[in-house]
Amino acid sequence: MTAESKPAVGLFATCLADLFRPTVAFAAARLLRAAGCTVTVPLAQTCCGQPAYNSGDAHSARCIAKRVVEVFSPYDFTVAPSGSCAAMIREHYPALLGDDPGLREKSQTLARRTYELTSFLADVRDFTAVDAAFNCAVTYHDSCAGLRECGIRRQPRRLLQQVRGLTLREMADSDVCCGFGGTFCVKYPDISARMAGDKAHAVAQSGADAVLGGDLGCLLNIAGCIKRSGGGARVFHVAEVLAGLAGAAIGEGEGEGEGGGAK
Amino acid sequence: MKAAAQNNFPHRVQTALGNEALQRALGRARTGFQNNRRRAVNQVAEFQRMRSAAREIKNHTLAHLDFYLEQFADAVRANGGQVHWARTAGEARDTVAGICSAGGGGKKIAKGKTMVAEEIELNPALEKAGHEVTETDLGEYIVQLAGEAPSHIIAPAVHKTRGEVLELFARHHGAKKRGGDTAAIVAEARQVLREKFTGADIGITGANFLIAETGAIVLVTNEGNGDLCSCLPPVHIVTAAIEKVLPTLEDLALFLRLLGRSATGQEISNYTTLYAGAKREADTDGPREFHLVLLDNGRSAMLGGEFRDMLRCIRCGACLNHCPVYGSIGGHAYDAVYSGPMGAVLTPLSAGLRVARDLPNACTLNGRCREVCPVDIPLPDLLRKHRMREFEQKLGGARGRLALALWAFFALRPRLYQAAAGALLYLLKKTAGRRGALRKFPLAGGWTQSRDLPAPEGKTFLRRWAQGER
Numbered sequence: 142m143t144a145e146s147k148p149a150v151g152l153f154a155t156c157l158a159d160l161f162r163p164t165v166a167f168a169a170a171r172l173l174r175a176a177g178c179t180v181t182v183p184l185a186q187t188c189c190g191q192p193a194y195n196s197g198d199a200h201s202a203r204c205i206a207k208r209v210v211e212v213f214s215p216y217d218f219t220v221a222p223s224g225s226c227a228a229m230i231r232e233h234y235p236a237l238l239g240d241d242p243g244l245r246e247k248s249q250t251l252a253r254r255t256y257e258l259t260s261f262l263a264d265v266r267d268f269t270a271v272d273a274a275f276n277c278a279v280t281y282h283d284s285c286a287g288l289r290e291c292g293i294r295r296q297p298r299r300l301l302q303q304v305r306g307l308t309l310r311e312m313a314d315s316d317v318c319c320g321f322g323g324t325f326c327v328k329y330p331d332i333s334a335r336m337a338g339d340k341a342h343a344v345a346q347s348g349a350d351a352v353l354g355g356d357l358g359c360l361l362n363i364a365g366c367i368k369r370s371g372g373g374a375r376v377f378h379v380a381e382v383l384a385g386l387a388g389a390a391i392g393e394g395e396g397e398g399e400g401g402g403a404k
Numbered sequence: 405m406k407a408a409a410q411n412n413f414p415h416r417v418q419t420a421l422g423n424e425a426l427q428r429a430l431g432r433a434r435t436g437f438q439n440n441r442r443r444a445v446n447q448v449a450e451f452q453r454m455r456s457a458a459r460e461i462k463n464h465t466l467a468h469l470d471f472y473l474e475q476f477a478d479a480v481r482a483n484g485g486q487v488h489w490a491r492t493a494g495e496a497r498d499t500v501a502g503i504c505s506a507g508g509g510g511k512k513i514a515k516g517k518t519m520v521a522e523e524i525e526l527n528p529a530l531e532k533a534g535h536e537v538t539e540t541d542l543g544e545y546i547v548q549l550a551g552e553a554p555s556h557i558i559a560p561a562v563h564k565t566r567g568e569v570l571e572l573f574a575r576h577h578g579a580k581k582r583g584g585d586t587a588a589i590v591a592e593a594r595q596v597l598r599e600k601f602t603g604a605d606i607g608i609t610g611a612n613f614l615i616a617e618t619g620a621i622v623l624v625t626n627e628g629n630g631d632l633c634s635c636l637p638p639v640h641i642v643t644a645a646i647e648k649v650l651p652t653l654e655d656l657a658l659f660l661r662l663l664g665r666s667a668t669g670q671e672i673s674n675y676t677t678l679y680a681g682a683k684r685e686a687d688t689d690g691p692r693e694f695h696l697v698l699l700d701n702g703r704s705a706m707l708g709g710e711f712r713d714m715l716r717c718i719r720c721g722a723c724l725n726h727c728p729v730y731g732s733i734g735g736h737a738y739d740a741v742y743s744g745p746m747g748a749v750l751t752p753l754s755a756g757l758r759v760a761r762d763l764p765n766a767c768t769l770n771g772r773c774r775e776v777c778p779v780d781i782p783l784p785d786l787l788r789k790h791r792m793r794e795f796e797q798k799l800g801g802a803r804g805r806l807a808l809a810l811w812a813f814f815a816l817r818p819r820l821y822q823a824a825a826g827a828l829l830y831l832l833k834k835t836a837g838r839r840g841a842l843r844k845f846p847l848a849g850g851w852t853q854s855r856d857l858p859a860p861e862g863k864t865f866l867r868r869w870a871q872g873e874r
Contacts, residue, residue, distance in 0.1 A: 160825055197790075
């Protein structure tokens with residue numbers, strides 16, 4: 142990519158950001174523009190199909206994957222503010238669509254061009270122009286698919302170093318699953334709650350004021366657990382902090398949060 | 405395999421989560437196993453290359469399993485051992501029981517740790533035939549006294565606290581006064597077991613590896629009990645599964661380096677012994693008779709199917725030690741011989757997917773098991789394959805299927821999807837009110853039973869973006 146030609150990025154908002162937390166997707170778009178990309182949001186997108194895939198419904202997953210391949214093929218890159226959805230496209234689409242002669246190559250191409258947001262910013266764009274302030278001690282949860290399928294660990298930390306006022310306090314077992322696991326959390330709520338409780342405990346032990354992560358599923362789970370237990374660390378998606386869009390935290394009510402007194 | 409009780413998985417989970425002693429024991433074991441493995445693996449710069457090499461050796465061996473098994477069996481026979489092939493658990497059980505009962509019942513049997521014997525439910529059969537069976541691995545001995553099954557493939561009594569073990573010993577060894585530390589527990593067990601070793605008519609052990617080129621049976625232990633079971637009694641029986649075979653001693657060196665580090669975080673286990681058949685004339689010790697029972701029990705069927713990768717498993721237990729689900733509920737909740745991620749792959753294959761369908765589903769697919777697996781078994785992918793078979797065979801609940809079908813219907817129709825999402829979000833936001841999160845919502849009970857549901861911001865991102873917001 143030459144300096145003059147801006148890469149065209151198709152922003153895959155992810156279903157959870159689209160539904161629960163549009164700010165995450167707006168933050169992603171803002172960061173991508175700051176990193177010199179033109180950003181398009183294809184309005185025909187819904188979900189990557191992972192709920193069907195991980196529930197064993199290969200047929201539905203394949204139908205949805207086909208659509209995503211068609212919708213996102215025109216762009217130089219597809220970027221998602223989620224390691225889990227990015228991994229679905231990068232790691233699992235080629236296997237899922239490998240038997241389809243019309244889509245095999247297309248799915249492989251899309252897989253090669255798809256990135257999770259922080260790894261795209263740090264690894265592909267070498268982005269060093271973060272312009273945000275966050276006067277907070279934060280801890281970082283390494284979401285499983287991002288960590289193990291996309292190799293994301295140092296990228297968000299490297300970007301967060303550039304945020305004014307932010308200090309990072311690593312928690313114990315930051316790489317251990319929070320118990321979200323897609324449909325797992327509603328199919329096996331008792332086990333899920335135990336794992337989320339362990340995560341919330343690790344967050345509290347770190348002494349951080351906020352917990353950040355790159356996957357909204359995990360963050361909704363962690364935030365919901367902290368909220369139910371009466372409060373504690375605030376929860377944000379890493380993109381919100383990097384883009385300077387960290388207002389009300391996930392699950393935070395009116396009058397809570399910074400200056401609110403719920404902490 | 406115990407199949408009927410599998411249906412009660414949620415109940416067993418609740419019991420396990422509510423058992424404070426179990427939770428304490430699991431927490432301690434988890435931290436210990438993980439820290440020890442990390443330290444041992446970090447000492448070896450080439451660990452990832454060792455994993456790849458091990459995977460390739462196993463793949464090669466499995467591709468030529470018939471050849472290597474024949475070579476191995478010939479070598480065992482040449483060493484003076486007797487080889488028995490068992491297609492099923494029942495055949496293996498009958499074979500072992502037959503050897504033990506030759507010349508009458510009432511034999512004293514000292515047994516080393518063997519998961520294959522658990523798999524074929526050997527102890528009850530031997531006891532029924534009138535023999536006395538004593539487990540000699542400390543963990544196995546503890547669960548035998550407690551009348552339980554092992555809850556971990558390499559640490560059978562990992563679910564027990566020291567206090568529970570002391571209580572158990574007091575009950576079974578008499579109420580003499582004794583110290584409470586681990587050394588005292590070990591010393592006491594040692595004293596009791598010493599007589600069992602010297603008085604045994606028959607020793608039964610498992611095998612960690614079988615070496616095709618020499619016919620050697622490799623046994624790895626930390627307590628040395630396996631060696632006493634195999635050398636002192638006049639008859640030694642080894643129960644082993646067919647996938648344990650490795651082509652050469654050279655290969656063994658690599659696997660020993662991987663096994664100790666992956667299992668307990670040791671560079672090598674305390675005792676690594678290679679047995680080659682019965683006592684020869686010039687030998688000073690060793691059994692008079694040496695029997696090897698080679699178990700298939702569904703493995704050759706796996707060889708030709710989509711779960712073949714699972715046959716690489718060397719039973720190190722690393723996937724159990726790093727699984728957050730196993731770490732929360734322990735091994736007994738799986739109600740199967742093999743627990744944790746490897747058990748969740750194996751149990752549906754042996755007991756049937758219908759009865760064991762919870763096991764592959766009770767997993768977040770977080771991938772930590774694969775990350776630590778010394779032979780790089782894609783455990784999450786194999787668990788997902790079980791889910792696909794389950795879905796195809798319509799074994800899951802109708803409600804889940806309906807929800808999935810409904811969701812897929814909308815996911816394939818973006819306009820409808822957005823319209824429906826808009827209505828749902830409105831409802832969620834209104835219900836949450838100023839609190840910013842919901843304590844309850846219809847059909848969201850699985851979520852809200854133990855955590856709040858953070859409220860959505862309002863409209864969907866796509867709608868706002870389409871309206872020009874940036």
